[in-house]
Amino acid sequence: MRRLSALALLLVLPALRAEEGMWTFDNLPLKQLKEKYAFEPGKEWIDHVRLSTLTLGGCTGSFVSAEGLVLTNHHCTRGSIQRLSTKDRDLVKNGFVAMSRDQEIKIPSLTYRTLIAMENVTERLAKAVKPGLSEKDASLARAKELDVIKAGLEKASGLAYDVVNLYQGGETWMYGFKVFKDIRLVAAPEIAVGAFGGDYDNFTYPRHDLDFSMVRVYENDKPYRPSHHLTWSTEGLKNGDLTFVVGHPGRTSRLQTFAQMTFDRDLGIPTYLKGAERTRGILEEYGQRSPEHARQVQTLILGVNNGAKANEGSLMGLKDAAAMKRIEDAEKALKAAVAKNPKLAATTGQSWARIEQAIQLQKGYLKEAQHLGSARSTTLGQALALVRLADQLDLPVEKRLAEYRSEGGLKTLKTRLAGPAMGMMGQAPNPEQELHLFTRGLEDAAKELGAKHPFVLAALAGKKPEEAAKAALEGTKLNDPSVRKALLEGGKKAVAESADPMIQLARKLEPILMGLRKKQDDVRAILEEHSARIAKARFAVYGKTLPPDATGTLRITYGPVATYPANGTLQQPFTTWAGLYDRHFGWGGNEAKAYNGEWMLPQRWLDRMGQLDLRTPLNFSHAVDTTGGNSGSPVVNRKGELVGLLFDGNIEGNAGRYYYDDKVNRSVSVDARAILESLVKI
Incomplete structure (x- = not known):
């Protein structure tokens, strides 16, 4: 297909701003790096940083020793540390250091993964979708082919494979991972230091957080020996030095249509x-x-x-009229280019309108999507999962929901459902807390949906919310893994005959939830089909010059240590230990307990202040394009050495979910020198 001339391309191509882009490892911006920084990483460098990096599920980590030591953020392991804590042993408040291997604490129900293999299956999927299929049938055909591909790859390699959609479905890849399930806590500072400044300082800069933790990966009850790990830099960074961030950014929406952003x-x-x-x-x-x-x-x-x-912050960005005008103009330019090309006009000309129609359908069930489900009860969530699994397995494979078709996915789900009970956000089960959450969840559903909504009628069964929640929680046995395992093994018959009140409640709710799921799947099919068509049109017009949106998959981004304008001045590129103590004393120290003690410090940090070199850099600002999920990402230099640990971004950069502003978008990282000094001296 003929592309636009160079001049026309310059006129319509959306401006790719300096340092913008969370790049996939198959399409790194090597030319830009060479032209701007006189640096072109080779295959060995690229493989080294990739194989040293792990996804933690919502965060990133990296191997930093030959014996499986992993570095990540404190806030990435905080939930696990909370689960390991008790009333008498508060590891979140007091911190933890294992002085020997036998003191390392195993973290239950935790999985880390390293990306080993990548395969582009876009063309194979395209052949599976026959011309003339409806949006829903095309989606089903792709899902069926993906199941076949996934099963074949997993059988041949022994790796766990994920389906990865890039460019809004314009490309589809299979990513294969090595999985680790034995993770043990090694070290973590006190939360007062790891989250110094609390929510007030979150997403701000200058920052003074020692936001790190260390765990160790084990395999066969021995420390895992990775093929690659990062070495700690002995030189340290200076203002203007080039940095690279390797991580798993969660989600951006920069390639969405203007209607979706609205x-x-x-x-x-x-x-x-x-x-x-x-x-x-x-x-x-x-x-x-x-x-x-x-x-x-x-x-x-x-x-x-x-x-x-x-x-x-994202909402503030979407309310920026000038930024939204740029986005709207870029979309108009792409539409115009599509309209001028007969083939593109035939396949994609109506795609923007179809997406707008899907959005109208989405608006119709938005409130139900918020309140139909487990009503903040993790036990009801387990019951619903058991009921749906039993129903789905009773169907032929081709008639099941997409996530119940592959053997690998089913195995993972069954393992999770048969595992230890969990509370909110993966915390340890807490009956009193769950009763409180469940009661409020049922109250909210009744208030927002109305007393006569089928979900409310089924969930309350004529009782008050607290009575209904208490009856279900006090009578259930689902917190016992053996009970859930028996239901899994017994299948639909065991679920249908179960007298457990949570299972009975879930069976009443499931038809209502499936009704919502059908609406969501119909909308999803339209969005996936036409987003992919727009993506392919964008390829045809611009080529593969733009990076894909973040999807939780491994990416690399780059940029220098850099200042930026704010509050009528320039922000400093580095903060130091001296700044940490200045902010502490500036808020009156521990005696003042200002704003619930957000700037208080543990006593040992005050006692040992004189042992620290107060000039040591603690945090730094750099012009790299990151988002949530990059937390815990290693920051490396040209040599591929560890120089920092990304943990946050500035408030100005929160609009980065939708667009990147190179003037003020900054990420914030812990300097590796501060981590090392704290381990030695504190």
């Missing part, structure tokens, strides 16, 4: 923020019962606040 601005994000505010209030209400109750929800509240603040 939906997020007007409904999607405001709805999320309303839910986050309600969840925070419910948790704070529980925490007010006693100091121990407050300890139990501390990590949960931090997680809710983090998500809310990130989305608030």
